[in-house]
Amino acid sequence: MRYTQLRRSAAAGWLILMLAAGAQAQDAQLARAEEIVQGKCFICHGVDGESSSPVFPRLAGQHGAYVARQLADYQAGKRKSSTMQAMVEDLNAEDFAALGRYFESRKPVAHAVDDSELAQVGRFVFMRGNPYSGVAACAGCHGPKGHGTPQLPRLAGQHAQYTENQLRLFNKRERSNDNAVMHAIASKLSELELKAVSAYISGLN
Structure with a gap:
């Protein structure tokens, strides 16, 4: 014992x-x-x-x-x-x-969306993609709240301008890593969709 x-x-x-x-x-x-x-x-x-x-x-x-x-x-x-x-x-x-x-x-800070009407268009693209042009829904990989995974980035609350810039780089293949999947998505986004989804992401928390 x-x-x-x-x-x-x-x-x-x-x-x-x-x-x-x-x-x-x-x-x-x-x-x-x-x-x-x-x-x-x-x-x-x-x-x-x-x-x-x-x-x-x-x-x-x-x-x-x-x-x-x-x-x-x-x-x-x-x-x-x-x-x-x-x-x-x-x-x-x-x-x-x-x-x-x-x-x-570090605790993320909630940010207001600059253009709420534009962001509503972005919400549709983020959640459902565009079935008419073949754009995949962002939520399919990054989650419905944009929180991502350890392998995929958190998008929620990101600067709209930064997201927009990265999507453009993916489209032109100038973003030289993580490009295979993202180029296929970014290359199908219209100018409106690109700006709208970036605006919507900026307001997520």
Whole structure:
């Protein structure tokens, strides 16, 4: 009986040590992410992922794994941007993971739509696509609320201008990663649909 109690006590002690070590590692990772954000990311994306301009993406609430993959793609040249490549050239995979978790932990801010009537057209395209031209519904991959998955980006609340710009890049194949599926969709969007769906996405939360 005494031996069993000792084993249980030892196991409990080991578990406490493991939890403490895990917490320390998370604290260290958060500190590293905050250091990078304060030194690099905040200029364009803001300390809490609320970007300073609609040409830069909002990152608050974005999936950590998705952020980390995009940063790795910039570093490897799979996604083109001289600015971003310079920003990530001295970072490593652990830094990418830390930044992903940091921005995922930031609370997204709800934003009003600039043109509510345009956004209603966008809602139809987002939820149902356009069966007459073959445009697939955005909700089919990104979810009805635009929250995405660890593999697919959260769209909800993104700047309309940024979303519009990315769709144009996909259409022209100038967005050099994640292009296979998105080009097939973006290339079928009319000018109205492109602007409307971007407006609708900007108001999601």
